[in-house]
Amino acid sequence: MIKIMTFTMAILLVLATCVFAQVDTDNDGILDDGDFSGIAGDNPCANMQTQNCDDNCPLNHNPQQEDFDNDGVGEACCCVLPGDINGDGSVNILDIIQLMPAIFEPHSVCFNTADTNGNGVINILDITQLIAFLYKGGPAPVCGTTY
Ligand SMILES: [Ca+2]
Numbered sequence: 001m002i003k004i005m006t007f008t009m010a011i012l013l014v015l016a017t018c019v020f021a022q023v024d025t026d027n028d029g030i031l032d033d034g035d036f037s038g039i040a041g042d043n044p045c046a047n048m049q050t051q052n053c054d055d056n057c058p059l060n061h062n063p064q065q066e067d068f069d070n071d072g073v074g075e076a077c078c079c080v081l082p083g084d085i086n087g088d089g090s091v092n093i094l095d096i097i098q099l100m101p102a103i104f105e106p107h108s109v110c111f112n113t114a115d116t117n118g119n120g121v122i123n124i125l126d127i128t129q130l131i132a133f134l135y136k137g138g139p140a141p142v143c144g145t146t147y
């Protein structure tokens with residue numbers, strides 16, 4: 001009897017391990033641990049890579065795994081602090097300076113962070129929005145939702 005119980009427990013453990021290994025938290029078809037290394041996020045999908053790699057943004061639906069700047073953090077969740085274009089944890093003049101070239105090369109930065117007014121494009125209006133926020137009490141920047 002004890003042997004059967006032990007056997008059953010072992011089977012359940014194996015099943016649980018398998019289920020755990022195939023977690024797809026955001027249901028976008030890309031597994032949290034898509035390379036089955038046992039560690040989710042240790043091998044994030046490169047830009048547009050969808051096979052044998054870990055979801056590069058496991059809490060946001062991004063089935064195409066866009067990561068235009070190839071930093072291992074998907075475009076879908078690279079905007080951590082709205083307006084923090086250079087990603088140093090604060091929003092200031094340096095972000096405005098970083099945003100200027102991004103107008104001509106939008107995928108050189110996190111698109112969703114650089115789209116400070118959230119209208120789906122990066123242009124001069126995002127710069128003026130950020131300047132207004134920092135120096136004129138304008139509305140706070142937002143995270144864009146397209147990439
Ligand atoms: Ca996923």
Ligand SMILES: [Ca+2]
Binds near residue numbers: 060
């Ligand atoms: Ca995802």
Ligand SMILES: [Ca+2]
Binds near residue numbers: 084085087089090
């Ligand atoms: Ca910054």
Ligand SMILES: [Ca+2]
Binds near residue numbers: 117119120
């Ligand atoms: Ca914009």
